Amino acid sequence: MGKGSRLLPALETALWPLMALIAGGLVFSLFLLVQGKSPVEFFALIWRAGFSTAFSWQNTLSRVSPLLFAGLCVAIPARLGLMVIGGEGAIVLGGLAAAVTGAQVALWPTAAGFAAMALSAVCIGAIWIGLVGLLRVRRGVNETIASLLMAYIASALFNHLVESVFRDPASLNKPSTLPLVDTLRVGMMPGLQAHWGVLAGIVACIAAWALIDRTRLGFAARITGDNMRAAQVQGFNVAGLIVGFTALAGGLAGLAGFYEVAAVHGSANASLISGVGYTGILVAFLARHNPLAIVPVAILLAGFEASSGLIQRRMDLPDATILVFEGCVFLIVLLSETVQGRMPALWLALKGPSR
Amino acid sequence: MTTDPGLWAVPIAVLGGAIRVSTPFLFVSLGECLTERSGRINLGLEGTLILGAMSGYGLSYLTGSATVGVLGAALVGLVYGLLHGWLCRFKGVNDIAVGISMMLLGMGIAFYFGKPFIQPTAPRLPSIPFGWWSDSPQLQAALQVNVLFLIGIALAVFLAWMLRSTRIGLTIRVVGDSTQSARALAIRPDRVRLWATAAGGALAGIGGAYLSLYYPGSWNEGISSGQGLMAVALVIFARWNPINCLWAALLFGGAGALGPALQSVGISEGYYLFYAAPYVLTLGILIATSSTERAVIGAPGELNITK
Amino acid sequence: MPMKSTLSRRRFLTSTTAAFGATALMPFGANMARAADGLTVGFIYVGPKDDYGYNQAHAEGAAAIKAMAGVTVIEEENVPESTDVANTMESMINFDGASLLFPTSFGYYDPFIKELAPKNPEVRFEHCGGLWGEGDPANAGSYFGYIGKGQYLNGIVAGHMTKTKKIGFVAAKPIPQVLNNINSFLLGARAVDPTITCQVIFTGEWSLAVKEAEATNALADQGADVITCHVDGPKVVVETAAARGCYVCGYHANQSALAPDLYLTGAEWNWAQVYTDMVTKYMAGETIPNFVRGGLADGFIKMSPLGPAVTEAAAAQFEAVKAEILKGGFAVIKGPLKDNKGNVIAAEGEAFAEDDIKLESMDYLVEGVIGSTS
Known part of the structure; x- marks a missing residue:
């Protein structure tokens, strides 16, 4: 194999989605043109609101953090061949755990307080999704439906607890847990108006990539994902891998809840149930369950979302416009996967006639 | 007070709830069951459901006929299913991912074009009073049945029969179990899957029309609270068996009525937990009936989700 | 930080x-x-x-x-x-x-x-x-x-129109603003007939169509024949209640177009x-x-025009009480009043005017409301 054959696939993985993005944009332009709206203005607004200035980047990045964790919560088990779609449950319960713990450790030193909050969020999340893995291993319960059911149960539990035992009596019309003290609020990264959860999410993505692609454990997981029987025959501890990876996924989702509470809401309340866990499914699949690819996908998605408001206000289009746009673009991006890996052949075909 | 049902209100409400609420679950899960038996997953039926709800309501309003609305919703669902089926024909395209994107797109299109239909009142589907024999107004109300519910039951039986005993059913099953053996039998798997997905989409569209045209009988952006996604998951619970889909849908509808019914007889502490009854019950049954030995019994061999 | x-x-x-x-x-x-x-x-x-x-x-x-x-x-x-x-x-x-x-x-x-x-x-x-x-x-x-006054006026009309002496309320969450509306609705009805009770069902969410419909049906099953609500979009409740033949009182905005014959009146924002x-x-x-x-006198809230079903007696008392409220100083929560657990809320002669800050932290349902706050 020459150098070209190694460089080409890498180039290809970046190029095709990019071209697909443009193609998706063109399809959506047709949708706009039919209604007499200007695609030029539309894309200019997306650029402007999502990516052009420091404020746009703040607007975009502030939405990224939960998407990264939620994406990981789907992607990590997916590498084992498991489709966990109920990360939302771990996010809301993780948030609740962080808020409740935060109220208990208000007087602790800041670092210890943060550690306690994050740890409790991770633990609850890990237990919640780990349980899904355990049910799969022990009882053969399908993880897709189990995780979805448990997400709904988690939301109910969350609401019940927030409005009963953990309710701050002073939170009158917006039932919430006790507010976190200022020292236990996660702040903004210097120079950026995005909280530290973004960096944590990116670090988590890199770590997850390293774990899956660079360690023996990850190797075992990938084998399991390709063929569970083969992995068992190879002597891998498949049951342990499943429980461990689902717990890891849940722990990361719990961390999303921690950042939502500590950096955004300041307490746990019903606003935490935002559905971001389900958006994570989309992020993970668009990234083809590659933790590194989750980062650009999440940023792109967040940028689109960030521009929704300006599109509503400037172009007098419904708020659902951005959903239609995202749907168009992502479908084309997924469709482009069919031409992936066929580029060397294409390359040769192009080169051929010139000789 | 004419008749006070007392605690009887609870079972009556559960019965009524099962009849009223189960239909969308039933149609979506039957549709998905058909699609999955052909070896493909369409996770985007939530989008189809909402699209069906919007187009059903819109068409009913524009034409003045709820029946046209239902048929239109079925057609929209069919076309949308065809799109999914067509996209997934291409090599390397992941059906689950396409489904999720189509969920997004379907919701987007429905909300985008549905704005003008939120305010107007469209003709709704009628109901058949099956409770005429009873003196109890509660029972009479519970037994107000929409014809789509009956069609859904008939459809479940029909699909079960079709899959088991007809040539079409056999074809779908063969395709679902092994693409290679299907090819060996000169069946074109992509075409079978295309139409199985289209039919599934049509059923999900009808489920959506039921939401907007019968119960709760209103079009707005919050009309579906994830029923479509849940129904897709229920197919796994039903082990890809149409008759089981019916039981699952009834269980879900009935258990969902438990929360309001218990509050109405004065048991209101912890209502959130009662509202979780459908999910807890389903999970409980799932755990009790699963086992590692027969984890994927009934699962089509070509399914992405069970490999 | x-x-x-x-x-x-x-x-x-x-x-x-x-x-x-x-x-x-x-x-x-x-x-x-x-x-x-x-x-x-x-x-x-x-x-x-x-x-x-x-x-x-x-x-x-x-x-x-x-x-x-x-x-x-x-x-x-x-x-x-x-x-x-x-x-x-x-x-x-x-x-x-x-x-x-x-x-x-x-x-x-x-x-x-x-x-x-x-x-x-x-x-x-x-x-x-x-x-x-x-x-x-x-x-x-x-x-x-102070939209509670609007619900009180809703209650006056409901009190006249109910035949079963049972009225219903579909509520999102048991928070002070909602509890105040529920209590006001019942107290309005009890100003007409003190035997009336009000059944409340909480849906737990501000906007959840199917659950709102189920809650409305459950109220109708229990014999409630006048229904109102406090959720973000009352459309589903109004239409479901009307389909069950119940009278409806509106909330937030005017919903009379959704149930022209059965819509009584409604508490609207202005x-x-x-x-x-x-x-x-x-x-x-x-x-x-x-x-x-x-409040009503300041033009913050208004009432929907009375519907065709409203009887003369109901309309007369509605107008009289409305005039009374417009004069100012009208208190809905006044003694002797107990909550539905038997605790005294207001002693004889005690009254909480609408601007009383204590009402903003209401955490009880008054006697006659069937339901609990958690």
Whole structure:
């Protein structure tokens, strides 16, 4: 194999989605043109609101953090061949755990307080999704439906607890847990108006990539994902891998809840149930369950979302416009996967006639 | 007070709830069951459901006929299913991912074009009073049945029969179990899957029309609270068996009525937990009936989700 | 930690302004210009603005502002109570030059408005329903209406119209504003007939169509024949109740079109007047008070016109009580009154007027309401 054959696939993985993005944009332009709206203005607004200035980047990045964790919560088990779609449950319960713990450790030193909050969020999340893995291993319960059911149960539990035992009596019309003290609020990264959860999410993505692609454990997981029987025959501890990876996924989702509470809401309340866990499914699949690819996908998605408001206000289009746009673009991006890996052949075909 | 049902209100409400609420679950899960038996997953039926709800309501309003609305919703669902089926024909395209994107797109299109239909009142589907024999107004109300519910039951039986005993059913099953053996039998798997997905989409569209045209009988952006996604998951619970889909849908509808019914007889502490009854019950049954030995019994061999 | 960001925020603001200059040459030039020669007012809604309810009531208010000279109204709907609303507010300020914002959902206030207001001292934040208190940012304010009186008047009509002596209430969450409405509804009905009871069912969510329909059916099953609600969009409740042959009292906005024969009356917001007043004041350079409340007499709320089914006796008492309320000082919560667990709420002769701050932390259901607060 020459150098070209190694460089080409890498180039290809970046190029095709990019071209697909443009193609998706063109399809959506047709949708706009039919209604007499200007695609030029539309894309200019997306650029402007999502990516052009420091404020746009703040607007975009502030939405990224939960998407990264939620994406990981789907992607990590997916590498084992498991489709966990109920990360939302771990996010809301993780948030609740962080808020409740935060109220208990208000007087602790800041670092210890943060550690306690994050740890409790991770633990609850890990237990919640780990349980899904355990049910799969022990009882053969399908993880897709189990995780979805448990997400709904988690939301109910969350609401019940927030409005009963953990309710701050002073939170009158917006039932919430006790507010976190200022020292236990996660702040903004210097120079950026995005909280530290973004960096944590990116670090988590890199770590997850390293774990899956660079360690023996990850190797075992990938084998399991390709063929569970083969992995068992190879002597891998498949049951342990499943429980461990689902717990890891849940722990990361719990961390999303921690950042939502500590950096955004300041307490746990019903606003935490935002559905971001389900958006994570989309992020993970668009990234083809590659933790590194989750980062650009999440940023792109967040940028689109960030521009929704300006599109509503400037172009007098419904708020659902951005959903239609995202749907168009992502479908084309997924469709482009069919031409992936066929580029060397294409390359040769192009080169051929010139000789 | 004419008749006070007392605690009887609870079972009556559960019965009524099962009849009223189960239909969308039933149609979506039957549709998905058909699609999955052909070896493909369409996770985007939530989008189809909402699209069906919007187009059903819109068409009913524009034409003045709820029946046209239902048929239109079925057609929209069919076309949308065809799109999914067509996209997934291409090599390397992941059906689950396409489904999720189509969920997004379907919701987007429905909300985008549905704005003008939120305010107007469209003709709704009628109901058949099956409770005429009873003196109890509660029972009479519970037994107000929409014809789509009956069609859904008939459809479940029909699909079960079709899959088991007809040539079409056999074809779908063969395709679902092994693409290679299907090819060996000169069946074109992509075409079978295309139409199985289209039919599934049509059923999900009808489920959506039921939401907007019968119960709760209103079009707005919050009309579906994830029923479509849940129904897709229920197919796994039903082990890809149409008759089981019916039981699952009834269980879900009935258990969902438990929360309001218990509050109405004065048991209101912890209502959130009662509202979780459908999910807890389903999970409980799932755990009790699963086992590692027969984890994927009934699962089509070509399914992405069970490999 | 949050304080550290002030400096960087300044720096980024200048860079944003610079970017504005550059992009003014782009297709947005026209849009940017309009912000310069008048007042831009931003409205943010948590749901769709045609929901026949909470958001529609605000959007109707915004529509009244649009008609004012020199005012540009920008709107955004379906904005969650999360980072989203913070971003929307900043975007309205930075991109559209909005200097007066009406983020209309309750959950927008804490922490989002509270954090953003000090960073944008030149912008006025007017929040609906909220609880501006001492120590909160001076450029933020909260306004709300005593709509409980409207539910009391609903109750008067309901009390006349119920045959089963049982009325029903579909409620989202057991929070003070909702509990006050439930209690007022029943007390209105009991002013007509003290044997009437009110069944309440909580759905747990502000907007959840199927559950609202199920709750309405459960109320009808229990024999309730007049039904009202406090959810964001009452459309489903009104239509389901009417389909069951129950009378309906509206809430938030006028829903009479949804059940023309069975709609009795309704407690509606009158934001058009409130917003017009506020914007007029703001443009004249006067200060809007930080804590604004008003009731029926102040034009903050209004009642839907009485429906065709309302009897003469009901209409007469409705008008009489309404006149009484308009005089001022009318108290719905007054002694002797117990809650539905038997605790004394108000002793003989004790009365809580509508502006009594104690009512803003209501945590009980009065005697005669069937249901519990948790």
